[in-house]
Amino acid sequence: MTAAAVASTLVAPVVSAGPAPAAAPVGDEPITDPIPEDPIPSRLGLVLEEYAQLPETEPTPPPTDERLMRHNRINFVGEVPDGSGRMYVPDLNGPLYLLEGDQQHVYLDFRERFEHFFSGRGMGSGFGFAAFHPEFADNGIFYTVHTEGEEAIATEEPTYPNQPDSVVQSVVTEWTAEDPSADVFRGTSREIFRFGFGSQVHAIQQIDFNPTARPGDPDYGLLYLAVGDGGIAVDNDIPQDLGNPAGKILRIDPAGDNGPGGRYGIPPDNPFAGRDGALGEIFAYGMRDPHRFSWDPRSGAMYLGHIGQRAVEAVYEVRAGDNLGWSEREGYLSFRPETQCYLYPLPEDDERYGYTYPVAAYDHDAPLNWPCNSDSGHAISGGQVYRGDEVPALRGKYVFGDLVNGSVYYTEVDEMERGAERAPLHELQLFNAEGDPMRMTDFVGDGRVDLRFGVDTEGELYLLAKANGTIWKVTGTRWGQEPPVTDRVQRDLVAHYDFEHPFAADDSYEEDQGSSNSLLDLVNGGEEMRVDDGAFPGSNNALQTRQVNPDQAGDDDWKAGIWDEGGVESLRDFNGAEGITVMGWFKMTGDHPAPDTTTPDPHDRFNSVGLAGVLSGDSDGHGVRALLELIEVDGELKLVALGRRLDGGASQTFAAQQDWRTLLPRGEWVHLAATFDYTTGEMALYRNGRPVPGSYVVPGDPWQVDGTGTSPTDPRGIKVGGSYPQNTQERNPCDCRMDSLMFLDTAADHRTIAHQYRHFLRR
Structure with a gap:
């Protein structure tokens, strides 16, 4: 298909006029997991x-x-x-940079140019974007969008009436450079569009030209504006109102004069041009935060990364006249403002509304121990269809990501079909130039990445991050490692913390890679507890726990955990469990046991060293269902598995025969596992995949084994590196490092544990 034909296809109206009819009631059963399929871990990695x-x-x-x-x-x-x-690189804080080889030039600085320039509130406020006219080399024309504060609202006339109680205005400006080849701008400018928003988020995110259009094509030289809903459309229908520019993609002719005030033109082939009650500038509508759009250089298709309100981050193929459904729809589900913690099924007569649904999407259910209506640290960053030459393995893939946590995804373009099933989503691995596997959080040294994507004129791909202000070029691909968890372990894996996934909304928490979706609190030390150390190939980070003030009573020790006095609902798989396995990598880094800060004698030491365990349903933060630790047995510190079947019941301890210092030599990573079979009363310890000889400490049957599992209560949490994850007191601190902690709701057998251990080492 020629570019002209593509452009004609894109601007042809494809839906009926006006907003969608009022939505019919939908089912009352909420959908708690909008997209059950997780992104597929890919062996393909970007260098x-x-x-x-x-x-x-x-x-x-x-x-x-x-x-x-x-x-x-x-x-x-x-x-x-x-x-x-x-x-060229825009910085929301004001500068527009030009990069040429090793040289960096501030081409234009919006802080100096505009009296009311505003970038201090709102994630997208400031100098948002720059779009160079395709004939810039000859005419020197380019366009920018920036935000201005409340002072401007009081004095500057908007193109269309501002949203009520507006606090910022987005301003689109045309610039004409005297010398297009200069490294610093000199020339003239004129304002072409201004609009005020009712909050400091979801203003105009991007403006751009279709780079696939050629002279003579209907789309050539037309400027697209991605206008957000202003962050206020949860409770109204502004994105559905064709008389309002908010929540829309606009398409204007900056060289024309039949628009408001004669400052730009309205293309006659826009889908709503000339229609009563509709703005002729509108190309598509029904959007919350149309963050980034781009065109496939081969097909000319336009792809939009759209940030959701509740849980769905979506990619749309956008055509003229499309209605993406916000705020009646989020992704491919129904949205209700009064119950923002959930999405709902579509009504049976959904086809009559004419909504356009995503061609690819992922969800981000808030961790179950995090408020559902709080920032969960996820938002899509729309990307690019790769058609370059330097990285053949990427050709035909739409590469995008999560701008907050830095995950990088791809979908196959030929699988992103409108009206069909969502395209499978794959998560790419990442490598530095030396070939070391890394995550974007490792590249930037922060749990919040603020990831974006870009391309050059050859179609080569770039990634950039606000966290450290760096741009990377994708220079190749390489085959990465298998997932870190074996299939045998994965099926029973309730919680898994590898310390490679800081929670982007607050990186003093670690995201769970198991099924429970429960955040692990890095108590007292926060993000400083993640250290640059890995127990096995492909691991870059570990958790450091330690006693902070050995000479003082207090509760400032570094430990980690989950705590809820009412029981942790997300850990319900341990409720009535017939078995539990606790395993992970451990490295002792200090002297043990630690000085006992709960007694007046400075020579006293605790009688235990806490490693990791699951609390009981009536725990005070110390009592457990399943625990891996060091504890004194007959006056001698031993590596043990310590468990309890019944809340309030007695515990049993299985103690290793070997000296704990032989099993856990200081400064050496060791893989340990403890298993608890509550139906038989059997317990076991494993070191580096092999059983550890040991014996039971308590005679008889303290568990009162009757063939059933634990008490039918939710555990009150998980403790790591010591007791009391609620941080009420210090007990049994461990000066040690931990990696890839796993909690299973079964007593894994020897082969499963040995296989998982070997799998770590051969990744």
């Missing part, structure tokens, strides 16, 4: 080579939101379309 790092910058005014306190706020990288090879 990232650092391309540039931009200077530190600060928002204006100084921010109070920590999410804006970044190295800088670069948010795109592209190539100036003049054949010079120069790359």
